[in-house]
Amino acid sequence: MRAGIEFTSESPIILPISYNHLIQAFIYQNIANYEIRQELHDTGYQVGKRRLKFFTFSKLNGRFELDKNLKQIKFYPPVMLKLSFYSDSKYDILSDIISNILKNNNLYIGENKVIVKTIAPENYNFTKNEYLIKMISPILLYRTEKKDSKYIRNYISPWDPEFKDLIHQNLKTKVNASGKEYSISDFTIIPMNPPNPGDGKIIGYKQFKVKAYFGTFRIKGDKQLLKLLYETGIGSGNSEGFGCFDVIG
Incomplete structure (x- = not known):
């Protein structure tokens, strides 16, 4: 909703x-x-x-x-x-x-x-498996590494080779939390614009600074999965104001 x-x-x-x-x-x-x-x-x-x-x-x-x-x-x-x-x-x-x-x-x-x-x-009826979307809050995705006894976040851009795997890991967690059995294997998200450093924004949240990405993307997958993402957001930190999108085509 x-x-x-x-x-x-x-x-x-x-x-x-x-x-x-x-x-x-x-x-x-x-x-x-x-x-x-x-x-x-x-x-x-x-x-x-x-x-x-x-x-x-x-x-x-x-x-x-x-x-x-x-x-x-x-x-x-x-x-x-x-x-x-x-x-x-x-x-x-x-x-x-x-x-x-x-x-x-x-x-x-x-x-x-x-x-x-x-x-x-503004509820959207997902009748197809493929849509063009525009982020109205940026996508946040990161990998955590331990370095010198500290945990370091590496923020992942939509053009990074790791982006697909991390998105799928995040989707698996969301689907498990929902209690549904939506297929995630066929889900794809492709940035429509070429790599642009200006799309990555440094955003503060409480004591943290994160890097997240605006842009236009083409998403494809199970209709019910797309609805779940529309309602709950793509990527991490959704309830902190990341990953919200509008369907534009």
Whole structure:
């Protein structure tokens, strides 16, 4: 399930350049049911030691200015945020969030008071096995290595030979967590643009800095698997604001 939420404000919305954690906090704060909120935050969908939250969200979309000296981004309302949740969950979390924010007159993203202008459902019916997609939050994928008693993350670009194998490993974890039996063997994701260092963005999340990739891709695979990815995101860190995409063809 997905919805596009358009926010307005009486003044510009000022956020740190790396603001994903504030959007994630906004999502959790607006799950009205405390037990559901705690279960999603603390447990989610568990596979071994992995805990997947099975939701993702876009970057804010709207007119903005960057202030690199202050490390801030200033959005001029309205701005659009897309939220996407796994539809086969035992809880209808997205509906809970929408119901709550429509009743709440004190909504904040960070320290910015915002007002909901419009909410529109954006569910997509996957009738084919192949689509052109555009990332509306970047794909995050990495390999962890131990070096000098420390664990180092190596961030993988869509043009890296390891990208395919790591995507398939990530898919296997997601499918296992979903409890479904979707085929992943035929899944492919191909970047449509040539290698471009500008597509890789350094993004802060809390105390970490990660490298993730925007771009346009062609994906192919089982229709139900594609729906799962549409709702929960591609790659890693989905509930932290990575891997959300729109279908464009």
